[in-house]
Amino acid sequence: MYIGAIITIAGEKRASRESIPAAPRAQATRNSPQLLLGSPTAFSDVLGQTLLDRMIQRLRGFGIDQVSVISEDTTDKVAAIDGQTSGGGFWSVWDSVVSQYLNQGIEKLFLARLGPYVEVEVPDLVHFHSQHSKPLTQVYDEKGPLDVVLVDAADLRAGDGSYRSRLSTLIPQRNRYRFSGYSNRLAEPADFRRLVNDAFLSRCAVQPVGHEVRAGIWIADGSVVDKTATIEAPAYIGTETRIGASCCIGGSSAIERSCEIDCGTTIEDCCVFPGTYVGMGLNMRHCLVSGSKLFHLGRKIEMEFNDRHLIADLLAPRNQMTNAASRLLRPVRTISSSGLSAKVSKVASLVSNRFLSSLG
Numbered sequence: 572m573y574i575g576a577i578i579t580i581a582g583e584k585r586a587s588r589e590s591i592p593a594a595p596r597a598q599a600t601r602n603s604p605q606l607l608l609g610s611p612t613a614f615s616d617v618l619g620q621t622l623l624d625r626m627i628q629r630l631r632g633f634g635i636d637q638v639s640v641i642s643e644d645t646t647d648k649v650a651a652i653d654g655q656t657s658g659g660g661f662w663s664v665w666d667s668v669v670s671q672y673l674n675q676g677i678e679k680l681f682l683a684r685l686g687p688y689v690e691v692e693v694p695d696l697v698h699f700h701s702q703h704s705k706p707l708t709q710v711y712d713e714k715g716p717l718d719v720v721l722v723d724a725a726d727l728r729a730g731d732g733s734y735r736s737r738l739s740t741l742i743p744q745r746n747r748y749r750f751s752g753y754s755n756r757l758a759e760p761a762d763f764r765r766l767v768n769d770a771f772l773s774r775c776a777v778q779p780v781g782h783e784v785r786a787g788i789w790i791a792d793g794s795v796v797d798k799t800a801t802i803e804a805p806a807y808i809g810t811e812t813r814i815g816a817s818c819c820i821g822g823s824s825a826i827e828r829s830c831e832i833d834c835g836t837t838i839e840d841c842c843v844f845p846g847t848y849v850g851m852g853l854n855m856r857h858c859l860v861s862g863s864k865l866f867h868l869g870r871k872i873e874m875e876f877n878d879r880h881l882i883a884d885l886l887a888p889r890n891q892m893t894n895a896a897s898r899l900l901r902p903v904r905t906i907s908s909s910g911l912s913a914k915v916s917k918v919a920s921l922v923s924n925r926f927l928s929s930l931g
Contacts, residue, residue: 573675575675578627578641578683582611612763687754688755691752706725716747755769763842797814825843831847841858847882
């Protein structure tokens, strides 16, 4: 069976029910925020791979090779797996992709919106859909409808008007596929932290990208961990990340790729996003940290720091969607981590150090 997929990246704008092409949306989920520390949640790394890449990889595993990715906040480009882009507004781009798929002879169209992380078994969804005469099937979990839809291409071809309007006319006729697998709506930062913990505990299909050097401790290629650092399971250290002397990493913490945790710092129950520098002698607990931004999970507050001796962004600005969607196409680069070192930098101020410690 020839299936094409369109993944929509949920944007900053809180769209109405009519504005989401991936699926009809329920009132309860319609106003969920879709950004995590200023970036779309779909671009966030979870144990070495973005949620978008994991979705693409999962679809490919089910035999779906035709996958396109469109961002709601992007009015001038669409990132597809082949790296091509096309101009136009969001709706014209979405209609154009659907038109291309239909011209290629696809039989069914799989539509998903990220946001939420959902581990749908596509073959089971297709089987359920084929057992019913309705042209559209929407996935539901115990909390209600999810932004995941399977629709017959023949019914889209037969309609009038834009493909958006044709899809809208099929929504009232939808089947409801009751999904009992893993789903996380990622409506708030605590949900993201729960996803990481669930991955550590094997409650979902997310697998760390790296080597399990000891039980519950994964370290990716190219990382450098000082011999005096302490890492307590479960924990994850991403590729090309440096952990300095006398650091302590624990409490189910995930330090993603290209980060640096400087000497004497403790990281517990935290997610440190790619390209983040964390300064010397700090004590961080119950936080999400990305560049210069920090969200404290216990107090539910977000802060941004201007002192680069505390936390800072090590990565240059980049087109997140193009990089995330194309990363699966790049050859794997293996880097030896035979050496141990730690960068010596300026000591953070005692006042700032105590302030960060007080947040725990």
